[in-house]
Amino acid sequence: MARPTTALIDLAAMRHNLALARSRAGPSMLWAVVKADAYGHGLENAMRAFEAADGLALIEFDRAVWLRERGWHKPILMLEGPFGVADIDAAITHQLTLVVHDHLHLDWIASRPGSGRIELFLKFNSGMNRLGFDADGLRQAYTRAVSLAQVRRVTLMTHFANADLPGGADGALACFDAACEGLDAPRCTSNSAAVLSLPQTHREAVRPGIMLYGASPFADQSAASLGLRPAMSLRSELIAVQTLAAGDAVGYGSSFVAQAPMRIGVVACGYADGYPRSAPTGTPVLVDGTRARLVGRVSMDMLTVDLSQIPQAGIGSSVELWGDSVPIDEVAAGAGTIGYELMCALAPRVLREVKD
Numbered sequence: 001m002a003r004p005t006t007a008l009i010d011l012a013a014m015r016h017n018l019a020l021a022r023s024r025a026g027p028s029m030l031w032a033v034v035k036a037d038a039y040g041h042g043l044e045n046a047m048r049a050f051e052a053a054d055g056l057a058l059i060e061f062d063r064a065v066w067l068r069e070r071g072w073h074k075p076i077l078m079l080e081g082p083f084g085v086a087d088i089d090a091a092i093t094h095q096l097t098l099v100v101h102d103h104l105h106l107d108w109i110a111s112r113p114g115s116g117r118i119e120l121f122l123k124f125n126s127g128m129n130r131l132g133f134d135a136d137g138l139r140q141a142y143t144r145a146v147s148l149a150q151v152r153r154v155t156l157m158t159h160f161a162n163a164d165l166p167g168g169a170d171g172a173l174a175c176f177d178a179a180c181e182g183l184d185a186p187r188c189t190s191n192s193a194a195v196l197s198l199p200q201t202h203r204e205a206v207r208p209g210i211m212l213y214g215a216s217p218f219a220d221q222s223a224a225s226l227g228l229r230p231a232m233s234l235r236s237e238l239i240a241v242q243t244l245a246a247g248d249a250v251g252y253g254s255s256f257v258a259q260a261p262m263r264i265g266v267v268a269c270g271y272a273d274g275y276p277r278s279a280p281t282g283t284p285v286l287v288d289g290t291r292a293r294l295v296g297r298v299s300m301d302m303l304t305v306d307l308s309q310i311p312q313a314g315i316g317s318s319v320e321l322w323g324d325s326v327p328i329d330e331v332a333a334g335a336g337t338i339g340y341e342l343m344c345a346l347a348p349r350v351l352r353e354v355k356d
């Protein structure tokens with residue numbers, strides 16, 4: 001029998017979240033960000049659920065080609081740019097829009113025969129200091145890009161470092177707008193945080209990611225309060241129950257010790273499934289429809305929960321590690337990380353089930 005550890009992917013929730021992003025983005029073109037296998041939700045699922053998006057944005061060229069082979073005809077944006085000159089040919093062949101964040105990329109493009117034409121997103125560095133041009137570099141890149149026979153259309157883009165903080169994008173936006181002044185090109189800004197909370201940052205196009213999967217980009221606002229629906233439920237079952245006496249410990253390191261006699265449930269899910277080992281005692285876990293708490297250390301294939309308040313629970317009882325009842329952001333916060341990381345870390349051995 002298959003191990004009961006399953007990630008249920010809810011396409012209706014993804015469609016709902018996309019519609020919410022659309023309503024916030026107004027007339028801006030909407031790129032649905034699907035990098036990292038659609039934040040762990042499966043690229044195929046994303047392709048179906050985000051049919052109404054104007055384009056898909058990702059990092060991985062092999063996956064972009066796969067999208068074309070599977071029949072995605074709308075634009076595809078390569079968010080991290082080309083990694084070598086071969087990617088220019090792939091972009092021409094498969095009509096992939098390329099982020100260009102260095103003059104070297106324009107050298108690569110200029111070196112290819114001008115038979116096909118591609119669209120470019122010139123990236124401005126608005127303070128993240130990872131990728132992108134400064135204001136002068138953006139101007140030079142723009143002038144060169146529009147002169148290349150291989151280039152069909154140029155968009156100017158930036159990525160905010162602090163859109164999730166109050167006022168966090170103000171300076172970056174001002175720098176970006178100033179750098180774009182006088183350049184005749186549409187602009188693309190706004191991750192989920194900016195789509196949701198900073199309408200003044202929206203330009204001709206936006207790029208939401210995490211909100212489409214139903215997690216919050218903000219540390220202090222829940223996904224539910226934003227009107228988002230979780231798209232991934234990580235589920236499993238109890239595979240054993242232990243009765244501890246006062247003073248008995250559970251798990252590696254004996255980090256949890258029972259103060260009084262208690263029942264412990266053993267869940268078939270551990271860090272090799274993508275559940276964070278750093279989740280501490282007290283992290284919420286839903287068992288048989290009731291919120292319980294994780295106790296002791298998460299191990300590779302199992303974790304343990306306190307069944308004191310759930311006397312009816314036994315082998316086979318249903319468990320939700322995150323999903324509709326246990327927000328992924330709550331588990332992430334307990335583990336000292338963010339929902340993004342938990343989604344992306346979902347392990348290949350977890351069975352995927354799709355609800356449409």
Ligand SMILES: *Cc1c(COP(=O)(O)O)cnc(C)c1O
Pocket residue numbers: 033035079159190191192193207208209210211217
């Ligand atoms: C990942 C990414 C996004 C989406 O960010 P979210 O916070 O998930 O909405 C947007 N733009 C770029 C360049 C990205 O890399």
